[in-house]
Amino acid sequence: MAQPNNFRKRWLQRYRLVLHEEQSYKERWQITGARWGLTAASGGFLLSLIGLTYFVIAWTPLREYVVPGYVSETSRMRAIETELRADSALAALAIQDRYLSDLRKVLSGQEVVNDLEPAILDSSALSETEKGLNEWGLTDEDLALRERLEDEDRFALQRAQSVEQVSKSIPFAPIQGEISSEFNPGIGHFGVDFVAPIGSIIHAVDAGTVILASYTSDGGYVVNIQHLGNRISVYKHNQSLLVEVGDRVQAGDAIAVLGGTGTLSTGPHSHFEWWVGGTALNPVQWLPDYAPEPLN
Incomplete structure (x- = not known):
């Protein structure tokens, strides 16, 4: 019992700390306390x-x-924020690369393949969706509103299709002449050839911006015009050019003089191509003076 009592006594025993002056030993400051207090x-x-x-x-x-x-x-x-901007920049760069790649194919006479497939609505999935909507407890008014919106979407799709048909049309013929070579992408002929007297004026088929006006070995003097709606018109084998890159033109403006330049030319004529959405179309079907008459 002695050791615990001594331990408790040491911790509870009070001490005093005094500060004295060195010369006179006069007391200047003091503090008293036990060990437990100092520890606390x-x-x-x-x-x-x-x-x-x-x-x-x-x-x-x-x-x-x-x-x-x-x-x-x-x-x-x-x-x-920087990462999001970088992702957006990469996406925009990918789109730009795709555009430049398609443009190079257009200039070289290659066919651009559209690898985007339209979405197909599954009727069974739609029925399951309608069943789920009924299970949510939608009222007749809600279902009627949903049907009206679906009808409006259907009409909007039909309008969009009609607008697409209009966007493919060619408002102005590039030149008045006979067609000597038809559209045949199977042999790499992505346009039609018009025969006219040498020196005839080539016209822009629609308003747009000149994106190419230079000489190529196979196409001779070539003019490419970018139109609204992702449309491009191409004019090859010209004798001389009347526009430069960056010029804004309107439908019917003179852009070149008919000739027979380029290694692929067999004589004076104008080779015209019509690209919509990166795909070459038969210009004859969309030219106002050359389109085939509808069957009655």
């Missing part, structure tokens, strides 16, 4: 210091410099 005070001071340190590091900008690898919220948001 030291522990409280230590906990306070830890809490203050945590507050300074966790809730002040100092944490950016103290904590290794810490990324501030502002930097994190900037990184996310």
Whole structure:
């Protein structure tokens, strides 16, 4: 029993700390206390210091410099924004690359394959959807509104199809003359050849911007015009050009003089191509003066 009593006595025994002057030994300051009090005070001071340190590091900008690898919220948001912009830039770059690739194929006389397939609605899936809507407890008014919206969408699709037909049409003929060579993509002939006197004027078939006006070995003097609706008109084997890249033209404007330049030319004529959505179309079907008469 002696040892526990001595231990308790040592911790409860009070001590006094006194500060004296060196010369006169005059008492200047003193403090009294037991060991347990000093220990408690030291522990409280230590906990306070830890809490203050945590507050300074966790809730002040100092944490950016103290904590290794810490990324501030502002930097994190900037990184996310930068990543989103990079993804958008990559998507835009992919579209631009696809456009340039299709344009190179157009200029070289190759056929552009459209690999986008239209979506097909599954009737069974639609019936399951309608069943699910009924199970949700939709009223007759809700179902009637849904049917009306579906009818409007159907009419909008029909209007879009009619607009597409109009967009493929060619408002103005490039030249008045006889067709000497028909459209035949199977042999790489993606347009039609018009025969007319040498020196005849070639006209722009619609309003647009000249994207190519130069000489090529096979096509001779060539003019390409970009029109609205992702349409491109191509005019080859000209004797001379009347426009430059970047010029804005209107339907019927003079753009070139008929000739027979280029290695693929067999004589004076005008080779005309009509590309819509990256696909070569038969211009005869869309030219106002050359389109076949509808059957009665």
